[in-house]
Amino acid sequence: MANVIIAAYNLKKYFPVGGFLFSSKQTIKAVDDVSIKIKENEVVGLVGETGCGKTTLGKLLIRLIEPTAGEIFFDVPEEIIVEYEEALKNKDTKKIEKISKRYSFLNKKGGELRRMRRYMNIVFQDPYSSLNPRMLVKDIIAEPIISTGYASKKEAEELVFKLLEEVGLTPEFAFRYPHELSGGQRQRVALARGISTLPKFLVLDEPTSALDVSIQAQILNLINEIRKKYSITILFISHNISVVHYMSDRIAVMYAGKIVEEGYKNSIIFDPKHPYSKALISSIPRPEPMREKIIINLQGEIPNLINPPKGCRFHPRCPVAFEECGWTADEVFQDIEYIIMRRYAEQFNGIKRIYIEDDFTISVEYEGKNLIEEKLKEVLNKEKQELRSLISIKNIKSESTKIKIELYKFVEPEMYKSKDGINVRCLLYREKK
Amino acid sequence: MSEILTINNLKVWFHTRRGTFKALNGVNLNLRKGEVLGLAGESGSGKSTLGLSIMALLPSNAIIVRGSKIILKNRDYLKYFELFPEEKIDRKFKIKKNQKIMKHIRDFLAKIRGKEVSMVFQEPMTALNPLLQIGYQITEALLAHSSINLAKRILSRINLTEDDVREILKIVKSSKNVEKDLNEFSKLKKLDGIEDQVLYILNRKDLSTIRKERMIYSLKEKMKNPLTMSYLKKIAENKSIGIYRFLNRIPILKRYLKGVLIKEGYRKAIELLAMLNIPHAEKVVYMYPHELSGGMRQRVSIAIALANNPDIIILDEPTSALDVIVQYQILQLISELKYKLNISFIFISHDLSVLAEVCDRIAIMYGGRIVEIGPIDKIFYESLHPYTKGLLRAIPKISKDIKTIESIPGTVPDMRNPPNGCMFHPRCPYVMDVCRNKVPKSIEYSKDHFVECFLYGE
Amino acid sequence: MSKNIGLIGRRNYLLKQNPRIEELKISFKIFFTNPTAVAGFVITLLYFIDIILVQFFPSFIGISDPNRYIYNFNNPVPLPPSSSHWCGTTAGGIDLCDAIIKSIRIDLIYSLFIVIVGAIIGLLLGLVSGYLGGIFDEILMRITDIFFSIPYLVLAIAILFVLGVSLENIAFSLIIVWWPLYARYARAQTLSIKQMTFIESAKASGTRDLMIMFKHIVPNVLPPIFVQISLDLGTVVGVFATLAFIGFSPTANIPELGYLTSLGLNYISIAPWSVIIPGLVITVFALAVNLMGDGLRDVIDPKRRSV
Ligand SMILES: Nc1ncnc2c1ncn2[C@@H]1O[C@H](COP(=O)(O)OP(=O)(O)OP(=O)(O)O)[C@@H](O)[C@H]1O
Ligand SMILES: Nc1ncnc2c1ncn2[C@@H]1O[C@H](COP(=O)(O)OP(=O)(O)OP(=O)(O)O)[C@@H](O)[C@H]1O
Numbered sequence A: 001m002a003n004v005i006i007a008a009y010n011l012k013k014y015f016p017v018g019g020f021l022f023s024s025k026q027t028i029k030a031v032d033d034v035s036i037k038i039k040e041n042e043v044v045g046l047v048g049e050t051g052c053g054k055t056t057l058g059k060l061l062i063r064l065i066e067p068t069a070g071e072i073f074f075d076v077p078e079e080i081i082v083e084y085e086e087a088l089k090n091k092d093t094k095k096i097e098k099i100s101k102r103y104s105f106l107n108k109k110g111g112e113l114r115r116m117r118r119y120m121n122i123v124f125q126d127p128y129s130s131l132n133p134r135m136l137v138k139d140i141i142a143e144p145i146i147s148t149g150y151a152s153k154k155e156a157e158e159l160v161f162k163l164l165e166e167v168g169l170t171p172e173f174a175f176r177y178p179h180e181l182s183g184g185q186r187q188r189v190a191l192a193r194g195i196s197t198l199p200k201f202l203v204l205d206e207p208t209s210a211l212d213v214s215i216q217a218q219i220l221n222l223i224n225e226i227r228k229k230y231s232i233t234i235l236f237i238s239h240n241i242s243v244v245h246y247m248s249d250r251i252a253v254m255y256a257g258k259i260v261e262e263g264y265k266n267s268i269i270f271d272p273k274h275p276y277s278k279a280l281i282s283s284i285p286r287p288e289p290m291r292e293k294i295i296i297n298l299q300g301e302i303p304n305l306i307n308p309p310k311g312c313r314f315h316p317r318c319p320v321a322f323e324e325c326g327w328t329a330d331e332v333f334q335d336i337e338y339i340i341m342r343r344y345a346e347q348f349n350g351i352k353r354i355y356i357e358d359d360f361t362i363s364v365e366y367e368g369k370n371l372i373e374e375k376l377k378e379v380l381n382k383e384k385q386e387l388r389s390l391i392s393i394k395n396i397k398s399e400s401t402k403i404k405i406e407l408y409k410f411v412e413p414e415m416y417k418s419k420d421g422i423n424v425r426c427l428l429y430r431e432k433k
Numbered sequence B: 001m002s003e004i005l006t007i008n009n010l011k012v013w014f015h016t017r018r019g020t021f022k023a024l025n026g027v028n029l030n031l032r033k034g035e036v037l038g039l040a041g042e043s044g045s046g047k048s049t050l051g052l053s054i055m056a057l058l059p060s061n062a063i064i065v066r067g068s069k070i071i072l073k074n075r076d077y078l079k080y081f082e083l084f085p086e087e088k089i090d091r092k093f094k095i096k097k098n099q100k101i102m103k104h105i106r107d108f109l110a111k112i113r114g115k116e117v118s119m120v121f122q123e124p125m126t127a128l129n130p131l132l133q134i135g136y137q138i139t140e141a142l143l144a145h146s147s148i149n150l151a152k153r154i155l156s157r158i159n160l161t162e163d164d165v166r167e168i169l170k171i172v173k174s175s176k177n178v179e180k181d182l183n184e185f186s187k188l189k190k191l192d193g194i195e196d197q198v199l200y201i202l203n204r205k206d207l208s209t210i211r212k213e214r215m216i217y218s219l220k221e222k223m224k225n226p227l228t229m230s231y232l233k234k235i236a237e238n239k240s241i242g243i244y245r246f247l248n249r250i251p252i253l254k255r256y257l258k259g260v261l262i263k264e265g266y267r268k269a270i271e272l273l274a275m276l277n278i279p280h281a282e283k284v285v286y287m288y289p290h291e292l293s294g295g296m297r298q299r300v301s302i303a304i305a306l307a308n309n310p311d312i313i314i315l316d317e318p319t320s321a322l323d324v325i326v327q328y329q330i331l332q333l334i335s336e337l338k339y340k341l342n343i344s345f346i347f348i349s350h351d352l353s354v355l356a357e358v359c360d361r362i363a364i365m366y367g368g369r370i371v372e373i374g375p376i377d378k379i380f381y382e383s384l385h386p387y388t389k390g391l392l393r394a395i396p397k398i399s400k401d402i403k404t405i406e407s408i409p410g411t412v413p414d415m416r417n418p419p420n421g422c423m424f425h426p427r428c429p430y431v432m433d434v435c436r437n438k439v440p441k442s443i444e445y446s447k448d449h450f451v452e453c454f455l456y457g458e
Numbered sequence C: 001m002s003k004n005i006g007l008i009g010r011r012n013y014l015l016k017q018n019p020r021i022e023e024l025k026i027s028f029k030i031f032f033t034n035p036t037a038v039a040g041f042v043i044t045l046l047y048f049i050d051i052i053l054v055q056f057f058p059s060f061i062g063i064s065d066p067n068r069y070i071y072n073f074n075n076p077v078p079l080p081p082s083s084s085h086w087c088g089t090t091a092g093g094i095d096l097c098d099a100i101i102k103s104i105r106i107d108l109i110y111s112l113f114i115v116i117v118g119a120i121i122g123l124l125l126g127l128v129s130g131y132l133g134g135i136f137d138e139i140l141m142r143i144t145d146i147f148f149s150i151p152y153l154v155l156a157i158a159i160l161f162v163l164g165v166s167l168e169n170i171a172f173s174l175i176i177v178w179w180p181l182y183a184r185y186a187r188a189q190t191l192s193i194k195q196m197t198f199i200e201s202a203k204a205s206g207t208r209d210l211m212i213m214f215k216h217i218v219p220n221v222l223p224p225i226f227v228q229i230s231l232d233l234g235t236v237v238g239v240f241a242t243l244a245f246i247g248f249s250p251t252a253n254i255p256e257l258g259y260l261t262s263l264g265l266n267y268i269s270i271a272p273w274s275v276i277i278p279g280l281v282i283t284v285f286a287l288a289v290n291l292m293g294d295g296l297r298d299v300i301d302p303k304r305r306s307v
């Protein structure tokens, strides 16, 4: 069994919003409670839409930014990981602390951390801003070698030429400035820099998104070659799912700061479980014109991460969301208000006020003795097909001049294991009790 | 199918301190009515340059070489200009004079731009003005070419009578071809502009029929003050607005005169945005670009391009910055617009998988020439040119047994001194002696499928 | 094996143009194809040649005593320009041409000193505060805010009242007034460069903060600061001369443009040239330096470079 190179538990990264002086308590929950384990020589693909926290997770794993909470182990013995997981399961705080103290990557500091940086690196998406415009290519590539103390300055010089050859560039590129290179050449330089200290773990953050298809193919094949030669473990971030499928062994799908599905790549691509992955994978463009398409069209916008949706974060857009998926009164309130005040305004004349009573109750006040309750029930039932939020209505009760609409309480989905070994964060896959 | 745009032997070069970049080297292309033409090729192959040439929006260091032809709706507009012949473009080249010519071309085509051809630029962020409301930016585009339509829309609402509305509703309920009948009706009653608004209401998906009928009833508007009315009439009849141009300078009057048009512009903007499936369009028009997500911004750019009902829309990498779900929505939108409004599109992208989703025909560009062009299935399943083949092999395909992708070795040619003969010969696996010396001619290999390569033909 | 490649690489490197020289060539090309910048540069150069001549070869341009004005009390009333006095004379019968040639030196050297010292202080503080951020940054910004809220001339005069009258004190007061400008500018530049991904990738490869500062941030912040210096030089010469003009230069016989201008002040109605000509010398310099600075700005603008 292969060693675990990197294991992260319940990682969180909350970015504060607002200025320095007037900083409010609000935070962007860019990564929220993510656990991920990557084995030696494995390539894990990370996909998801813009702003869902992929880059943030990548940076957290190599500690380019510090997590708000959570634990990371880097290259620790297998037994320790097993022990730690057991302790987590049993909530054995003493043991957790003990292991953390000794092995946690987060406890490394100063020189020790700098030396450890040798074993990990990151390559960024934009080849235009990720290379210092005022440094020669050779200095760019040599920087990690010297900074981490991997080799002396003199040896670094020789290594640079070897690395350039490795990424398919001629030695004379060493004496060029980044702006004299094309996008593909820049990305090769960035890659040479990334592998310059023979790292064990490499985060590739959309390494080919800024490149052409044909250059992309060159770079992808190059990455594959190098990875096999030096046995490098890779976290491959991209929103191009075809590319991720080509490169990875396992795929993790991220949505709004959480990993919603994770497993062997073919199971994920050919039989996705989570409704979001299904939509995502169905809309991949394919180079097969006239193919029959069954595409799941998602409504709605990317959720805001300051106040992410409750329960399952996908529920406002989920085409199969049901009662307990996370609806709260304010979401339902907006739809009910729209129905009563706008769409069916002519049928509901006597309504005085609609307001939120508590998290799971909405009240409708009316005048006179209209038979509004029946009408409301009928209308809400009719609209359930289109407005999924109405599904969460548990019952509708009349109370003197007011109608109380009660909602189901939501359940926070966890990672559930499906039959073919995929982990899914969706209530549909919860084990039936 | 009729051809709406023909490009013949188009050569566009860029004069710079680091040399003359030969971005386009004799492009031949035609665009038909109501088709989506894909334009694929490597970065730097001249895709954007081609788009900008059609729009006449080339930067001032660009040179259009004599002999180039751009024929838009049977009008060859480059023939009015004294372009530089190829051999004159050397060290002693007169930059200043060329800049003047380029400026003339730009000014000459300002009338057409936005109205007949419009373009969605490569970066949605830079194409929108961050300081102006979305609605205002769309209104600006409308005012540039369609103030007549805006005025007509207002007047038609004012002139609408109870009887007219009843008749419209009758048409809506009973007619088989609502669009055509409404058009005839509005022509007959001199209510130009009303059909547009009625159709918009009918096409909304989020309203019940009763609501729609109510909205049609509420289209009727009160008379405006006499000054505004005569101003609107003047504009609607496309008469000179001499004195009003002056009155529009006076702030208070401006509110009554131009303000009316701007308000109508916002109204039309809402209709456009709603047509592009933007939720809460009536709120979005009052927002600023930075408040919108990438996909929304892209749709706003498309709305601006659509504002004046152009015949041709050029989309320069409209989806490259977006993720697949939003990308799919935009692709769907383009197909819809093609059928609904019969607009022709040029869709620029370097990603063939995206083009496979929307295009009717695809043109493959390399080194400033179109090396292969043909119907989409021919390009994907019976591609001819070695570059096209290479490009197709370079796309990772999702399949259970993963085939390794193959890249095209080598790099793009330096366009300052491009290779002799076939541009692709330094990278071509089938290179022959002729390829190094002679430029291949375009050959119609099968119906509608052209290729520029010595492997084909006699 | 790798050694061989290294050698080939180096040989290629030597055979090919040095990239740094290539860059420099382009910079020169951009600068020297801009006529206004060249005009500014030539005029500025003339002023500096003047300094060198006065300092090292005074006799070469026929100056007997570069450190003081030569009075001619036989003819104390200013004379208009004539063949013997090309620029005329000013109070005390001083020949204006001679006086101006001598005076330029002090103004320019002091101004250069002010700008350079101010820029160094500002650069260091701006860099540190931009890079570290936090409390230090906050404090620095508030301090510069205070400086910015007081008109700089008023502040300089106030400082001079405390310190007393001398050319050194004028320079000192102006440094105090000028550094916040550079601090702000350097900080803004640092902040924008700090956001670039290459800083992040330097961090990821374990580069120390200090190294990041000197290898990545400083080389990118310096060029715009240089441009700023050249743009400021003109203003500073003006302000320096102004302070001397309104009486903050010691009454000793030191050749300085502001003082020289003030000499003619009593005769302004009958001998306007005695004020206008020295004044013009200052203005022309300020203008020339500005034009040159504008040209330099084009040189470092990556957009213009790539065209
Ligand atoms: N330094 C930061 N300060 C504040 N917010 C941040 C910061 N970095 C990222 N964010 C926010 O965190 C969220 C996740 O960002 P991240 O860059 O990780 O997304 P991503 O999945 O990589 O997206 P993309 O596909 O666009 O690269 C975004 O909403 C972003 O605005
Ligand atoms: N303003 C300009 N000045 C000088 N050269 C230019 C200019 N614009 C484009 N070029 C050059 O013209 C050639 C074609 O550029 P163009 O932008 O049309 O390519 P493209 O196919 O759109 O590439 P991409 O996929 O990167 O957008 C390139 O070699 C480019 O360097």
Ligand code: SF4
Pocket: A274, A275, A276, A312, A313, A314, A315, A316, A318, A319, A320, A321, A322, A325, A413, A425, A426, A427, A428
């Ligand atoms: S838990 Fe599953 S079904 Fe429910 S909203 Fe989330 S994805 Fe949809």
Ligand SMILES: [Mg+2]
Pocket: A054, A055, A056, A205
């Ligand atoms: Mg990212």
Ligand SMILES: [Mg+2]
Pocket: B047, B048, B049, B122, B316
């Ligand atoms: Mg382009």
